[in-house]
Amino acid sequence: MGKPKFVYVTYIRTTPEKLWAALTDPRTIRKYWFGMTVECDWKPGSPWRLKFEDGRTADTGEILEADPPKRLVIGKWHNQFKPELNAAGMSRCTMEIEMVDYYPGFGRKAVKLMITHEAESEQGAPLIEAVSGGWPKVLSNLKSLLETGDVAFKR
Amino acid sequence: MIDTAKFKPKTIYVTYIAATPEKVWQALTDPAFTTHYFFGFAVDVEPKQGGRFHLFWPDGRVHVTGEVVDWSPPRRFSCSWLVEGMKDFGELPQCLVTYDIEPSGEAVKLTMTESHSWDVPRDILKGGESGWPKILSGLKSMLETGKPLAVDTKEGPPPEFMAAVKKAVAEKPWLKR
Numbered sequence: 001m002g003k004p005k006f007v008y009v010t011y012i013r014t015t016p017e018k019l020w021a022a023l024t025d026p027r028t029i030r031k032y033w034f035g036m037t038v039e040c041d042w043k044p045g046s047p048w049r050l051k052f053e054d055g056r057t058a059d060t061g062e063i064l065e066a067d068p069p070k071r072l073v074i075g076k077w078h079n080q081f082k083p084e085l086n087a088a089g090m091s092r093c094t095m096e097i098e099m100v101d102y103y104p105g106f107g108r109k110a111v112k113l114m115i116t117h118e119a120e121s122e123q124g125a126p127l128i129e130a131v132s133g134g135w136p137k138v139l140s141n142l143k144s145l146l147e148t149g150d151v152a153f154k155r
Numbered sequence: 156m157i158d159t160a161k162f163k164p165k166t167i168y169v170t171y172i173a174a175t176p177e178k179v180w181q182a183l184t185d186p187a188f189t190t191h192y193f194f195g196f197a198v199d200v201e202p203k204q205g206g207r208f209h210l211f212w213p214d215g216r217v218h219v220t221g222e223v224v225d226w227s228p229p230r231r232f233s234c235s236w237l238v239e240g241m242k243d244f245g246e247l248p249q250c251l252v253t254y255d256i257e258p259s260g261e262a263v264k265l266t267m268t269e270s271h272s273w274d275v276p277r278d279i280l281k282g283g284e285s286g287w288p289k290i291l292s293g294l295k296s297m298l299e300t301g302k303p304l305a306v307d308t309k310e311g312p313p314p315e316f317m318a319a320v321k322k323a324v325a326e327k328p329w330l331k332r
Contacts, residue, residue: 007284008288009285009288010170010288010292011288011289011292011293011304012292013296013300013302013304110292110304136169136170136171137171140170140171140172140262140295141171143292143295143296144173144295144299147296147299147300148173148299148300150173151173152171152172152173152261152262152299153171153173153259153260153261153262154260154261155260
């Protein structure tokens with residue numbers, strides 16, 4: 001068995017630039033990530049911090065790669081609010097953005113977003129199980145927000 | 156009726172949709188709706204357990220045949236699934252596709268589970284892994300915006316997928332004990 005990982009793909013009617021902005025702008029993140037905010041300057045080597053609405057730190061990490069609007073890698077991702085998930089160790093999340101072909105004749109585009117969240121060690125299974133439940137909610141909301149201007153659900 | 160106990164979940168895709176369970180149910184079972192997001196396929200389902208299930212190409216050819224295993228509107232729709240409309244596929248064992256629809260806050264959680272009765276090679280699973288996110292992203296867009304999502308349908312399954320299907324059909328590993 002390799003390192004546990006979770007892969008999620010969604011297709012969104014948007015542009016890579018708008019999707020990149022939605023993934024990195026704290027005010028937008030708060031809308032689709034159930035009130036969570038992010039502190040980060042999105043430069044390689046910079047710290048990354050996910051916070052609850054009340055200011056408590058949820059997760060910490062570090063930007064390993066930032067290549068707008070194509071690729072973002074958050075490493076040393078470490079849960080700080082659930083002891084059993086903190087004990088599961090660090091993980092790495094890779095976000096890849098790719099334009100999918102135009103629909104011939106319609107001029108419409110779809111953007112593919114692929115999230116790969118991989119544990120740093122084989123002990124990371126509980127963490128990957130937790131993010132497997134969380135990412136579909138967050139990314140479904142992100143897709144709704146970009147396509148309709150509103151999220152699918154608040155909680 | 157197939158023995159569902161023999162089928163193990165292999166690919167699961169979850170999406171949350173701003174809609175009612177009834178609307179999601181309709182999107183999965185109404186041919187006028189599926190043509191907009193399911194690579195152009197029209198669904199045709201006999202609405203009862205044991206009923207026939209088909210996906211048709213726009214020109215009327217059969218792509219998938221199956222049998223309804225669970226018909227519980229608007230919560231669970233499950234059917235056996237045999238891809239007849241592509242070379243070699245019709246000789247693979249049928250799989251089981253189950254949609255579960257549950258309210259989740261103001262939204263609806265849709266879970267697609269693709270289950271198999273044999274030890275399917277990874278490369279064959281890649282077909283569903285690449286296809287379901289396109290199909291179900293399109294379904295969500297249709298329900299939330301009324302417009303289909305422009306996903307390139309000519310891309311097809313990954314190259315290793317076709318080779319793996321051919322190999323499996325030649326070796327028939329599901330017949331071995």
